[in-house]
Amino acid sequence: MNTTLKFGLVIALVVGTLGWVAASGVNDDTASYYKTISDIEKMDSNAKMKRLRVGGDIEKGSIKREGKQVSFVLVEESRKMTVRYDGNEPLPDTFRDGAQALVDGRMEQNGVFHAAKISAKCASKYEAKPGQNYQKQNSINQRPA
Amino acid sequence: MENIGALAILLAFCLSIFSIFASLVGAWKQKQFLIVSAERAVICVWALVTLASGLLINALMTGDYRLAYVAAHSNKAMPMIYKFSAWWGGQEGSLLMWNFILATYALVVVLQNRRKHRAIMPYVTTTMMVTQGFFLMLIAFLVPPFQVLSTGGKAIVDVGDGQGLNPLLQYWTMVIHPPILYLGYVGYIVPFAFALGSLITKQKGDEWIFTTRRWAIVTWLFQGTGILLGAGWAYSVLGWGGYWGWDPVENASFLPWLTSTAFLHSVTMQEKKGMMKVWNLVLVASTFFLCIFGTFLTRSGIVSSVHAFAQSPIGPYFVAFLAVTIAITILMILSRLDYLKSEAPLESVVSRESSFLFNNLILLASCFAILWGTLFPVISEAIAGEKISVDAPWFNRVNVPIGLALLFLTGVGPLLAWRRSTPDNLKRNFLWPMIGMVATIAILVGMGISHFYALLSLGLCTFVTWTIVSEFWKGTMAIKEKDSLGFVPSVIELTHRNTRRYGGYIVHMGIVLMFIGFSGAAFNKDTTVEAKVGEKFPLGRYELKVTDIKTGQNENFIWQNAVIEATVDGKPFATLTPERRIYEKSQQPVSMVAIKRQLNEDLYINFAGMGSGSQQPTIQAYVFPLVSWIWLGYWILLFGSIVCLVPAKIKMQYARTEVVGVSTKHAPVTK
Numbered sequence: 001m002n003t004t005l006k007f008g009l010v011i012a013l014v015v016g017t018l019g020w021v022a023a024s025g026v027n028d029d030t031a032s033y034y035k036t037i038s039d040i041e042k043m044d045s046n047a048k049m050k051r052l053r054v055g056g057d058i059e060k061g062s063i064k065r066e067g068k069q070v071s072f073v074l075v076e077e078s079r080k081m082t083v084r085y086d087g088n089e090p091l092p093d094t095f096r097d098g099a100q101a102l103v104d105g106r107m108e109q110n111g112v113f114h115a116a117k118i119s120a121k122c123a124s125k126y127e128a129k130p131g132q133n134y135q136k137q138n139s140i141n142q143r144p145a
Numbered sequence: 146m147e148n149i150g151a152l153a154i155l156l157a158f159c160l161s162i163f164s165i166f167a168s169l170v171g172a173w174k175q176k177q178f179l180i181v182s183a184e185r186a187v188i189c190v191w192a193l194v195t196l197a198s199g200l201l202i203n204a205l206m207t208g209d210y211r212l213a214y215v216a217a218h219s220n221k222a223m224p225m226i227y228k229f230s231a232w233w234g235g236q237e238g239s240l241l242m243w244n245f246i247l248a249t250y251a252l253v254v255v256l257q258n259r260r261k262h263r264a265i266m267p268y269v270t271t272t273m274m275v276t277q278g279f280f281l282m283l284i285a286f287l288v289p290p291f292q293v294l295s296t297g298g299k300a301i302v303d304v305g306d307g308q309g310l311n312p313l314l315q316y317w318t319m320v321i322h323p324p325i326l327y328l329g330y331v332g333y334i335v336p337f338a339f340a341l342g343s344l345i346t347k348q349k350g351d352e353w354i355f356t357t358r359r360w361a362i363v364t365w366l367f368q369g370t371g372i373l374l375g376a377g378w379a380y381s382v383l384g385w386g387g388y389w390g391w392d393p394v395e396n397a398s399f400l401p402w403l404t405s406t407a408f409l410h411s412v413t414m415q416e417k418k419g420m421m422k423v424w425n426l427v428l429v430a431s432t433f434f435l436c437i438f439g440t441f442l443t444r445s446g447i448v449s450s451v452h453a454f455a456q457s458p459i460g461p462y463f464v465a466f467l468a469v470t471i472a473i474t475i476l477m478i479l480s481r482l483d484y485l486k487s488e489a490p491l492e493s494v495v496s497r498e499s500s501f502l503f504n505n506l507i508l509l510a511s512c513f514a515i516l517w518g519t520l521f522p523v524i525s526e527a528i529a530g531e532k533i534s535v536d537a538p539w540f541n542r543v544n545v546p547i548g549l550a551l552l553f554l555t556g557v558g559p560l561l562a563w564r565r566s567t568p569d570n571l572k573r574n575f576l577w578p579m580i581g582m583v584a585t586i587a588i589l590v591g592m593g594i595s596h597f598y599a600l601l602s603l604g605l606c607t608f609v610t611w612t613i614v615s616e617f618w619k620g621t622m623a624i625k626e627k628d629s630l631g632f633v634p635s636v637i638e639l640t641h642r643n644t645r646r647y648g649g650y651i652v653h654m655g656i657v658l659m660f661i662g663f664s665g666a667a668f669n670k671d672t673t674v675e676a677k678v679g680e681k682f683p684l685g686r687y688e689l690k691v692t693d694i695k696t697g698q699n700e701n702f703i704w705q706n707a708v709i710e711a712t713v714d715g716k717p718f719a720t721l722t723p724e725r726r727i728y729e730k731s732q733q734p735v736s737m738v739a740i741k742r743q744l745n746e747d748l749y750i751n752f753a754g755m756g757s758g759s760q761q762p763t764i765q766a767y768v769f770p771l772v773s774w775i776w777l778g779y780w781i782l783l784f785g786s787i788v789c790l791v792p793a794k795i796k797m798q799y800a801r802t803e804v805v806g807v808s809t810k811h812a813p814v815t816k
Contacts (some may be wrong), residue, residue: 006494015573018510022543030539034532053534065756067675089673090765091753093735
């Protein structure tokens with residue numbers, strides 16, 4: 001067997017194995033589907049079994065902590081969904097009233113979303129809006145003559 | 146002042162454009178004065194960008210709250226150091242810093258090469274200034290840092306005080322993480338520029354590799370340091386106890402690190418054997434493109450990430466820039482294939498050459514897999530119409546085996562002979578390390594450990610350590626006998642004779658220690674309790690007791706902490722005080738975890754807050770075994786990299802395409 005062929009075989013083996021691991025790795029445990037709350041309301045019970053990833057805003061005043069469990073209401077354009085979380089990872093610091101949250105988990109039979117993971121981004125996190133009444137302007141263009 | 150800043154950016158943009166054309170025309174028409182003029186323009190660009198940066202920093206430090214950027218990222222109560230670091234706390238400012246670092250690199254390159262590399266310098270200047278021009282365009286027209294606030298009319302408004310820097314960024318590693326990471330990100334442009342320059346001018350030799358070798362190592366070190374500082378920050382600040390979560394932004398910084406690691410290895414092949422020439426060009430170009438891509442990913446909002454910047458209009462410009470530069474690079478490589486022929490064939494699957502090849506293959510496979518996973522939501526939406534994302538378990542599933550395979554190669558590669566290894570050679574080099582590996586696994590199994598990957602990883606760590614130590618041992622003994630030196634002077638002499646080789650081994654050792662740290666993740670323990678003051682709860686071998694809850698306030702934030710006493714077997718062990726802060730200006734809560742770091746395991750406690758109904762503190766406690774080894778490994782890696790940068794005492798002359806005999810392996814210094 002010549003060397004090129006041997007190399008080809010070894011490379012194919014490595015790439016093939018990795019490809020297989022990567023492809024078979026995309027399953028119910030690792031992949032989740034981005035859905036909106038209105039999408040979920042329309043879904044049949046079978047599709048609801050999938051792992052879902054839903055984004056929205058945390059309704060003000062809806063966060064309740066009881067022991068390990070945290071629950072809140074996620075709002076997306078007037079549609080609401082109750083979410084409960086009892087995971088071991090601490091919730092991010094950005095998780096608070098009015099923040100944008102991305103919840104990852106599954107729907108339960110009673111219509112409550114059981115989140116396995118929550119990430120939150122407060123609207124002002126990196127790009128704060130200084131005094132919402134003001135506009136940003138280039139001073140060069142806007143200076144009074 | 147803001148007018149001067151904006152003007153400086155605009156002028157710098159114009160000069161970078163001038164520099165591109167002056168270089169190209171100068172090279173084309175052989176007009177030296179144009180080439181020199183272009184290089185002087187580079188110096189001016191640096192001066193102008195520095196001026197703009199200085200003005201922005203000054204505005205942040207002195208609190209000029211008429212500026213939108215200052216009002217959004219600084220406030221009066223913030224300590225000075227964070228006012229300074231607000232420079233890169235937001236989109237506009239951090240792009241300005243990008244520009245500053247790039248301009249500084251360009252300045253250094255131009256000054257270093259006033260008399261060297263005259264043929265390729267015009268193209269080096271062009272490549273750097275095209276990139277500089279692009280990034281200056283962003284801050285000149287799309288996301289300008291020097292905007293003022295107004296009510297819509299012509300009057301400028303001073304809002305008096307700002308929002309403050311994102312509290313999560315008010316931490317010491319966050320002060321140095323972005324600049325260091327950027328030093329890495331931006332630095333890869335230099336090897337790329339030289340590679341492209343040598344390609345365009347059809348240089349026969351490997352001059353660009355020799356010229357940029359140190360750049361590549363330094364940049365690689367900065368990139369790695371930046372990544373690890375980010376990991377350290379996540380571990381100590383974000384409070385979820387992890388140091389790596391496969392978040393798109395983390396991945397973005399990891400990708401160029403992987404390709405440049407591959408590059409650092411495969412250049413050896415080109416230097417010693419004249420092989421893999423095209424491949425090296427592809428690697429150095431990919432690294433550069435991945436850096437730009439990473440910057441794009443962080444700032445465009447294309448994939449959702451916990452710590453991405455807000456969505457901004459700059460995304461499409463990045464795509465255009467990448468498309469054009471990638472196309473040019475591919476065209477250049479294809480049109481110069483004649484100059485890039487390999488000087489030696491691959492002879493055996495079991496040889497040093499092939500170990501480099503597989504090292505590259507695996508690093509690239511990992512890079513591709515991570516890229517694929519990061520972009521999976523985008524890809525799946527384009528193909529299946531459904532946005533699907535994969536998360537940490539998927540990345541771990543793919544990358545843990547890859548990492549272990551790499552670890553294995555780390556041990557095997559350096560000991561294989563060039564060209565081909567005989568079974569005898571294999572036995573001599575690997576019998577004892579293999580026995581060490583099997584023994585380690587046996588002992589760990591005996592201790593009751595059954596986690597497959599952890600066992601394999603720790604076993605491989607023994608294997609690699611053994612091979613590295615034996616390399617040092619053999620070389621040292623040879624020198625000790627021949628030159629009759631003491632043991633320590635012999636080790637130093639050995640390392641000094643071939644700094645890149647032995648420095649490389651030290652870097653490998655650092656990586657081994659990091660893998661020991663990673664393996665610890667298999668044995669994490671955690672518990673979450675709502676504990677009354679005075680109540681005890683167990684975690685592993687510790688018993689924890691909440692003894693007090695304190696609250697207080699300063700001008701920047703209000704805080705509440707839990708005082709927790711940890712005991713082991715009834716003996717006092719440590720007192721930890723995890724804290725929660727709410728920052729005054731942004732009303733953003735931040736938890737400050739308390740960590741008791743030890744070599745064997747970290748005790749890590751987070752104060753999650755008070756329960757809504759019960760008003761009792763919720764405490765999350767974790768035991769993270771071996772995490773300290775990761776940081777320890779980094780220091781070794783840093784030391785090894787510095788050793789690599791020290792010029793070797795003996796200049797190697799490599800016999801191209803000739804037999805580099807197997808015997809040289811055992812007396813490496815006499816090559």
